[in-house]
Each structure stands twice: as structure tokens, then as C-alpha cells.
Amino acid sequence: MHHLSLGVKGESQVLVTGENAIGFLGPEGARVLSTPHMIGYMEFTCRNIALPLLETGYDTVGAHVDVKHLAAAPLGVTVRFLAHLLHSATQSGHNLLITRGGGLLGVKT
Secondary structure, eight states, rough: OOOOOTTOOEEEEEEETTTTOOTTTTTTOOOOOOHHHHHHHHHHHHHHHHGGGGGOOOOOOOOOOOOOOOOOOTTHHHHHHHHEEOSSSSEEEEEEEEETTTTTEEEEE
């Protein structure tokens, strides 16, 4: 039996590096956390709070993304992903806030 508990929270942190920053503007252009990487880290954070609550052999995967990338996170900045598990009898979902320093970087509802 799954034990998905309403209100479970978790977080992860990621350092913005050349591996997860955009590069299409060239070496002199903006080097900030890419939106696809941000979404991937969001899913990773949500999965990691749900996984311990699932039966052995079960997992989660994102099926719908509604994201706002509100600000840039340049190279060298640590970004925090704060997840909050929501669920009903038929589905689970997450609210997520993404911050850098003291500012809001993105949201997922």
C-alpha cells in the first residue's frame, strides 16, 4: 500500500554550472540555468519526496508541467528546489518553489 501523505515536503539544491546553463548565446552571452534543466530538477525533487512513500518497485514520473521561469540564475549560484506533495485518491501532484539567494526563480503548480 502506498503511503503518500498530504503535506510531505522536501528540497534539493543545484549549483549552476556550464553543464546546466544555456550555451546557445555563445561564451560572451548570458550563462544562466536553462529552463529544461530547471524542469528536470523540479521533477527530480518531487520524485525524491514521493519515492520513500511508495511500495517497492513503484516510481513516479511527470505527466503535466505548468512552470513559470521568473528570473535568471547565473553560473556559480546555488538554486534551491522546495517541493510540497499534494494528492487525492486518484492522482498526486506537487507545488514547487525555486529560489536563488533570497529571490524567487520559478514556480510550478
